[in-house]
Structure formats: structure tokens, C-alpha cells
Amino acid sequence: MMERVRNAAIVALFGAVSAVLAAEDAAAQDAVAAEDRGLAIARDARARKQGFESFTASQTMVLRNRQGRESRRHLRVKVLEAPPEAEGAGDRSLFVFDEPRDVRGTAFLVHANKAGPDDQWLYLPALKRVKRINSANRSGSFMGSEFAYEDMTPPEVEQFDYRYLRDEACGELTCTVVERIPRDERSGYRRQIVWQDTDELRLWKVEYYDRRDALLKTLDVSGYAKYVDRYWHAAEMSMVNHLTGKSTVLTWSDYDFGAAVTPGEFLPTGLRRAR
Amino acid sequence: MLAAAIPAAGAAAVLGSFRDLDNATREHHRISMRLGVPLAVVVVRTDRGPLYRIVSTDAPDEAAARALVARARETGVPGAWYWAEAPLPEEEVAVTPEDPETAPAEPQAVEEAPDTQPPHTAPDAREEAVAARPEPADPPGEPWLAYHSFSGDISLEGRWYPDPAVHPGQRSHASGFVVRPELYLEDRAGRSLTVRPFFRHDAGDPRRTHADLHEAYGMAVGQWGASEWELRLGVDRVFWGVTESQHLVDIVNQVDLVEHPNEKARLGQLMAHVTLAGDWGALELFGITGHRDRTFSGRSGRLRLPLLIDRGATTYESGAEEWGLDVAARYSGTIGAFDIGLSVFDGTSREPFLLPAFNGAGTPILAPHYRSIRQFGLDAQWTTGSWLYKLEAIHRAGAWNLLGQEEDYGAFVAGGEYTLYGLFGSGADLGLLAEWNYDARREWATSRFQNDLFVGTRLALNDEQGTEFIGGVLSDLDHDSHFVSLELSRRLRDNWSLEFETVVLLNVGEADLLYAMRRDSFVGLDLVYSF
Numbered sequence: 026m027m028e029r030v031r032n033a034a035i036v037a038l039f040g041a042v043s044a045v046l047a048a049e050d051a052a053a054q055d056a057v058a059a060e061d062r063g064l065a066i067a068r069d070a071r072a073r074k075q076g077f078e079s080f081t082a083s084q085t086m087v088l089r090n091r092q093g094r095e096s097r098r099h100l101r102v103k104v105l106e107a108p109p110e111a112e113g114a115g116d117r118s119l120f121v122f123d124e125p126r127d128v129r130g131t132a133f134l135v136h137a138n139k140a141g142p143d144d145q146w147l148y149l150p151a152l153k154r155v156k157r158i159n160s161a162n163r164s165g166s167f168m169g170s171e172f173a174y175e176d177m178t179p180p181e182v183e184q185f186d187y188r189y190l191r192d193e194a195c196g197e198l199t200c201t202v203v204e205r206i207p208r209d210e211r212s213g214y215r216r217q218i219v220w221q222d223t224d225e226l227r228l229w230k231v232e233y234y235d236r237r238d239a240l241l242k243t244l245d246v247s248g249y250a251k252y253v254d255r256y257w258h259a260a261e262m263s264m265v266n267h268l269t270g271k272s273t274v275l276t277w278s279d280y281d282f283g284a285a286v287t288p289g290e291f292l293p294t295g296l297r298r299a300r
Numbered sequence: 301m302l303a304a305a306i307p308a309a310g311a312a313a314v315l316g317s318f319r320d321l322d323n324a325t326r327e328h329h330r331i332s333m334r335l336g337v338p339l340a341v342v343v344v345r346t347d348r349g350p351l352y353r354i355v356s357t358d359a360p361d362e363a364a365a366r367a368l369v370a371r372a373r374e375t376g377v378p379g380a381w382y383w384a385e386a387p388l389p390e391e392e393v394a395v396t397p398e399d400p401e402t403a404p405a406e407p408q409a410v411e412e413a414p415d416t417q418p419p420h421t422a423p424d425a426r427e428e429a430v431a432a433r434p435e436p437a438d439p440p441g442e443p444w445l446a447y448h449s450f451s452g453d454i455s456l457e458g459r460w461y462p463d464p465a466v467h468p469g470q471r472s473h474a475s476g477f478v479v480r481p482e483l484y485l486e487d488r489a490g491r492s493l494t495v496r497p498f499f500r501h502d503a504g505d506p507r508r509t510h511a512d513l514h515e516a517y518g519m520a521v522g523q524w525g526a527s528e529w530e531l532r533l534g535v536d537r538v539f540w541g542v543t544e545s546q547h548l549v550d551i552v553n554q555v556d557l558v559e560h561p562n563e564k565a566r567l568g569q570l571m572a573h574v575t576l577a578g579d580w581g582a583l584e585l586f587g588i589t590g591h592r593d594r595t596f597s598g599r600s601g602r603l604r605l606p607l608l609i610d611r612g613a614t615t616y617e618s619g620a621e622e623w624g625l626d627v628a629a630r631y632s633g634t635i636g637a638f639d640i641g642l643s644v645f646d647g648t649s650r651e652p653f654l655l656p657a658f659n660g661a662g663t664p665i666l667a668p669h670y671r672s673i674r675q676f677g678l679d680a681q682w683t684t685g686s687w688l689y690k691l692e693a694i695h696r697a698g699a700w701n702l703l704g705q706e707e708d709y710g711a712f713v714a715g716g717e718y719t720l721y722g723l724f725g726s727g728a729d730l731g732l733l734a735e736w737n738y739d740a741r742r743e744w745a746t747s748r749f750q751n752d753l754f755v756g757t758r759l760a761l762n763d764e765q766g767t768e769f770i771g772g773v774l775s776d777l778d779h780d781s782h783f784v785s786l787e788l789s790r791r792l793r794d795n796w797s798l799e800f801e802t803v804v805l806l807n808v809g810e811a812d813l814l815y816a817m818r819r820d821s822f823v824g825l826d827l828v829y830s831f
Contacts, residue, residue, distance in 0.1 A: 088764050090764065096764045096794065097794065124794065125766075125795070125830075126453075126831060127453070127791055127795075127797045127828065127830045128766070130451075144634065152564070153537050153538065153539045154539040155539075157634070157681055157683050157688075158683075159688060161685060161719065161721055162719070162721055164722060165721055165722065165727065165729060165762055166762040169762055169763050169764040169766060211721075253334050254336035255336060282334065283330050285326070287523070287528065289521065289523075289527075289530075289577060289578075292528070292577050292579075292582070293582070293632070293634070294530070294575055294577040294582040294584075298492075298519065298521070300447075300449070300486075
């Protein structure tokens with residue numbers, strides 16, 4: 026009798042354990058599925074942006090502090106896409122500053138790397154000096170704005186881990202909501218939540234959470250237009266810092282996809298003639 | 301690349317015409333990217349040789365061709381036109397996919413204006429073509445000018461020396477203004493001209509009132525295999541090196557010493573400068589002539605020796621004097637986290653040896669004498685985590701030591717910089733620097749950096765005003781001298797900024813080269829307007 030009870034208990038215990046294990050397994054599978062789906066969305070979004078080879082554009086930033094005082098930045102951006110055969114190398118971006126006038130002619134070059142830190146150089150026109158700089162500044166403010174350096178260059182898929190969260194309505198569109206976690210420990214963010222519409226995977230909103238997982242900034246993107254019948258690009262990006270109350274509105278103009286740029290412009294020696 | 305057949309007859313849009321196939325190929329790629337339609341490059345035989353045209357391959361009729369031309373003009377292909385009937389049999393040219401490594405250098409791709417119609421075009425087709433062509437987009441007076449800019453800054457500067465002067469005649473202030481305009485012109489082929497004069501007026505020291513042509517050079521850029529070449533001809537400034545306390549390997553340009561005692565301001569230098577660069581690094585060759593004399597303070601200026609330096613009495617070891625040919629070469633490259641530069645310079649030294657002499661009036665003076673030297677230089681930086689590790693080293697042959705004897709020597713600067721990003725949760729960055737400067741000649745070194753330790757800090761607030769603070773102490777370990785420098789800069793409004801600086805000379809040892817300047821600590825304030 027006791028034997029039977031004990032056996033029943035053991036069976037019950039086993040059942041309970043395996044039920045727990047099965048539940049954990051299912052949860053783990055769901056988690057894996059969410060990661061796979063998040064990564065697939067990131068890859069798809071990236072693939073839709075690829076093949077442009079190069080583009081140039083102008084950026085105007087209006088910085089607004091808590092008191093409403095404004096200051097302006099103007100810069101020009103050039104991006105050279107990594108050739109498809111490039112293994113670990115990502116896109117190359119060049120920023121040339123026009124305003125404020127005291128930093129006119131200063132140029133900033135980034136060679137993105139899919140794994141590991143980016144390579145960055147700064148050109149200081151007063152001394153005609155090209156300076157290799159630390160990429161540990163990723164989380165630092167770009168030109169005193171609410172955009173960090175890491176927000177300014179096109180993100181590489183490999184720089185994040187992903188988790189699909191949900192689909193939800195965003196305006197008239199449906200958006201897919203994905204969490205992405207920067208792999209680089211020097212990133213200023215613990216995670217980002219990204220809203221992209223399901224039609225074209227255009228980015229509409231990003232919430233940035235700081236290292237302590239507090240909501241730090243929100244980016245709202247608007248004014249999408251299609252270029253060369255293929256690439257969707259926004260006209261306005263508005264970044265609000267919830268901790269400081271400051272905001273920056275970044276306006277894009279003069280998009281030129283497939284612009285005539287040369288690889289030499291994206292070398293440290295080419296920085297010396299950046300304009 | 302193109303599967304679509306080109307039209308044997310019927311309408312076609314012509315989106316560009318080139319004498320050079322490479323240019324046509326490149327533009328073909330760019331325009332088809334922009335328009336998102338398949339295009340072909342065809343060759344037309346003309347009396348002046350082959351002409352390569354970029355034509356549409358899928359415009360079935362005149363209306364479609366016209367529509368494509370209109371769209372092309374809207375998207376920045378002003379030279380587009382079309383014909384209603386294909387005038388001639390044409391051959392399609394194989395267009396290879398554009399390889400970014402060999403993409404051409406000219407930022408302005410259109411090197412040639414759209415062609416005039418080749419002579420053997422059917423008359424009615426020519427009329428059609430002429431009617432469809434746009435007005436030239438450029439003002440007729442300057443069709444070559446693609447881009448120009450005029451910029452620069454003007455600053456009001458004041459410098460005060462609170463301590464009483466050591467030498468007779470020296471004033472306690474140096475106030476005035478500086479003008480630094482820059483004109484830049486670029487033509488359609490990407491060739492450019494840069495002119496950047498400099499002028500300082502100083503009410504305290506007439507010798508510090510000086511003008512210089514910092515830059516006046518023409519530049520051309522092109523492609524050579526997978527690499528890029530750049531040629532600069534004229535007066536230019538070149539910077540080599542990585543360290544902060546001293547620019548040891550940087551030798552191409554003469555020091556403009558009246559500007560600042562830190563020896564970092566430089567004069568323009570006449571040279572031919574060729575760069576060949578690629579992902580493998582950069583090789584630069586320099587041919588330099590027109591040696592510049594170092595500038596020195598006058599009688600009423602501070603920061604000088606007891607005897608005046610008479611630049612009129614300058615002598616050279618080289619028989620060609622200042623018109624000898626100096627040559628230099630440099631390789632620089634990046635291997636992962638390492639940046640390395642290797643350089644060699646052979647020519648007249650930028651550093652004068654000061655010979656005691658008498659001028660015509662019998663007054664004792666110092667006469668600059670420039671030796672012919674050869675210098676090998678190394679500069680390297682390791683960029684890792686929050687650290688930058690830096691090294692500059694030279695070996696110089698042919699120079700004189702402080703005793704006036706020829707002595708080959710080595711010197712180096714080694715150090716590092718650690719940056720704390722986002723200090724205390726703010727947006728500010730704090731950098732900590734330490735560099736050791738050493739010259740193997742020690743007490744007979746002509747450089748004041750014979751055994752000096754620099755410890756400094758850099759604070760960047762990363763605010764809207766770009767506020768920056770740089771401070772440091774340079775300690776001479778042999779002579780127990782200490783120099784403290786502090787710099788603060790901040791933008792006031794969009795075009796205005798303020799720079800404050802102080803250099804304090806503490807405790808200058810009697811054996812120190814700067815003993816004659818021991819009471820020349822100063823405070824400076826600059827108000828800068830940039831345009």
C-alpha cells in the first residue's frame with residue numbers, strides 16, 4: 026500500500042517536474058522565436074536600405090533647452106555603403122560641419138565595424154590635424170545635441186540583439202515593435218524599443234533606455250519620402266530628453282542617393298580636404 | 301549588366317554624352333540609380349572619335365522619352381535630352397558594375413558638357429534634339445566654377461604680463477587683432493584653389509605685427525588603380541604627429557614663435573605634395589623650397605632672450621640658402637587599433653642655432669643659422685578602450701648641440717590619455733594626460749623639452765556652447781622649472797566665441813633655456829567672430 030502511494034507520489038512528482046520543464050521549454054522556445062523574429066525584422070529592414078552605394082545629405086539641427094533657448098547646427102553628411110564582399114566592415118560616414126561657424130570645416134569620419142568598436146577620426150582645420158579618436162565616446166553628445174554619436178550613424182544589424190515584442194497600431198499604419206539591446210558595453214543604452222511599420226519597415230519611433238533602464242529619450246520620425254523609387258527616408262527626426270527637458274529637431278534635406286562620392290573621401294587623408 | 305535591348309529605331313532619351321568611357325560608365329551607374337530605370341551606354345562614331353552616350357532602353361515612344369527627360373532634369377541630370385527617331389545604328393558598350401574601390405575621384409561627375417550633335421546625325425533628329433535641350437544651368441561668365449566659399453574669422457586679442465619686465469624696453473601688454481579669411485574655389489572637375497592669408501596687428505611689439513600666407517595652393521585628385529592620388533601645389537600647412545605637449549616629428553612648416561611660445565603655430569610653406577592613399581594607408585612625398593625664418597619677438601616684446609635675434613643676419617649651411625630643395629616622405633596607416641606614421645626629412649632644419657654676432661651698428665645680436673639635417677620620425681597611437689597611448693620619436697643627424705658641435709641625437713615624447721566619458725552621469729568628458737619629453741643630448745639639448753614631464757587635463761562639457769577647459773603643468777625635471785597653462789573656450793552666440801588663456805612660469809631654473817623669460821607669465825583674452 027505504502028509502496029503504491031509512494032510510487033504514485035513519485036509519478037505525480039515526475040509529472041509536475043516534467044510539466045514545469047515543458048512550460049519552461051515552451052517559454053524558452055517562445056523567447057527564441059521572439060529573438061529570431063526580431064532579428065529577421067532587423068535584417069529585412071536593413072536589406073531594404075541596402076544597395077544605395079552612397080548618399081549625401083544636409084542636416085540642420087535645432088537644439089532647444091528647457092528654457093526654450095535655441096541654437097542651430099548645420100552639417101553635411103556623406104555615407105559610403107560597405108561593399109557586399111566586405112566581411113566585418115560596415116558603412117563609412119563622413120560629417121562636415123558648417124555651423125556654428127567657429128567649428129566650420131571640422132570633419133568627423135566613422136568606419137563602422139560589425140563586431141567591435143568603430144574606427145573614428147576627427148579633422149581640426151585650425152591645425153590641419155587629423156586625429157584618431159576613441160570610440161568609447163559613443164554615448165557622448167553629438168555637437169551638444171540630444172543625439173549621441175551612436176545615434177548618428179546607420180546601425181549595423183550585428184551591433185544589437187533583438188526581441189520581437191508585438192504588433193500595434195501606429196497612426197494609420199500597423200507597427201511592429203522590437204526591442205534591441207546594444208552588444209557594445211560602451212553604448213549609453215541598456216535597450217531601445219523600436220517602432221517600424223509593417224508595410225515598409227520605416228522607423229517611426231524609438232525609445233532609448235539608459236544603463237539604469239530608465240526612459241532617457243524618445244525619437245519621433247516623420248516626413249517620409251521615397252527616393253530613387255526605392256529608399257524611404259525621413260525629413261525630420263525629433264529627439265526629446267526626458268531627464269533634462271532638452272530637445273533637438275534634426276531636419277534632413279538635399280538627399281542624393283547614388284551621389285558621386287569616392288572611396289578616398291572616406292580615408293583619414295581624404296578628411297583633410299573635406300568640405 | 302543590361303539585359304534590355306537598346307532601341308534599334310524609335311525614340312530614346314539621352315542622359316549624358318562623354319568622350320571618356322570611364323566617365324560614361326560612372327554616370328550611367330549614378331543616373332540609373334537615381335532614375336531607377338535601365339539605361340545603356342552606346343558608342344557613336346564621330347569625326348572627333350568615339351562618343352559614349354547614356355541612353356534609355358525602355359522608352360517605346362517620343363512621349364515616354366520626353367517624360368523620362370523631364371524626370372531626369374528634376375532629379376539633377378540637367379543635360380538630358382531626347383530624340384524622336386534613333387538617328388544611327390549604334391553599338392552597345394558592355395558596362396561593368398561599378399566597383400566602389402575604383403570609383404572615380406571627381407565629386408562633380410560631369411566632366412564634359414553634353415555633346416553637340418555629331419555631324420552625321422539626321423537633320424530632323426538634330427532639330428528635335430536641340431529643341432529638347434535645356435538652357436545651361438550655369439551663369440555664362442563662370443561655367444568652370446562648381447563651388448566656392450568665403451569664410452574665416454576675426455579676433456580681438458589682449459595679452460597682459462603682470463610681472464615687471466626683465467629686459468629693458470619690454471612692454472606689459474600685447475593687444476591687437478587677427479584676421480584669417482579663407483577663399484575656396486572648385487571647378488567642375490573637382491580641382492580646387494585655396495587661399496588663406498593671415499594678419500596680426502600687435503600694439504605692444506611691432507615684430508609681432510606680421511602677415512603670412514598660411515595657404516595658397518591648387519589641388520587635384522584622381523584615381524590610380526584601387527588607390528587615390530592627391531596633388532597639392534603651392535603654399536600649405538601640413539601636420540604630422542599625435543602628442544599634445546610638443547609636436548616633435550612635425551617638421552614641414554616653420555614655427556611662428558611670436559604667435560605663441562608653445563611652438564604650435566606654424567607659417568605657410570611653399571611645396572609640392574603628392575599623396576597616394578587607399579585602405580593600405582597613405583604614402584606622401586614632399587618637395588619643399590623657400591625656407592622660412594622662424595619669427596621672434598622684438599625689443600618691446602616679451603618672451604625673448606636678452607639679445608635681440610636679427611633675422612636679417614640669417615645664414616644657412618646650404619649654399620642654396622633658403623632656395624635649396626628639401627625633400628620629405630611619410631607613410632601613415634591604420635592597422636586595427638594602431639595608427640602609425642613613418643617619416644623622413646632631408647633638408648634645411650626649421651630650428652635655428654643662434655650665433656652671437658654684431659650688427660652693422662656694432663650692437664651685439666643673435667644671428668639665426670640653419671643647418672642641413674636629416675630626420676627620421678616615428679609617430680604611433682594605440683587607441684583602446686578609454687585609453688590613447690602615444691609615441692613620437694625622432695633621430696636627427698647634422699644638427700648642432702648647444703655647444704655648437706655637430707651631434708646626432710634621438711628624442712621622444714611618450715604618454716597616454718585616459719578619458720572618463722559622461723563624468724558623474726553628466727554629458728561632460730574628462731581627459732587625463734601625461735607625456736614625458738626626452739632629448740638624449742640633455743644639458744646640451746637645443747630644445748627646452750630635454751627632460752620634461754607634462755601632466756594635464758581636458759574637460760569638455762559637450763554643451764550647446766561647446767565649453768572646453770584644458771589645463772596642465774609642464775615640469776622640467778632637470779632644472780626644476782614649472783609652467784602652468786590654462787585655456788578656457790566657450791561659444792557666446794552663433795558667430796561669437798571667447799577664449800581665455802593663462803601661462804604661468806613658476807620657478808624657472810637658472811640653467812633653463814627659458815630663464816630669460818622667467819617673468820613673462822601672461823593672461824590672454826580673445827573675442828572671436830567667425831563667418
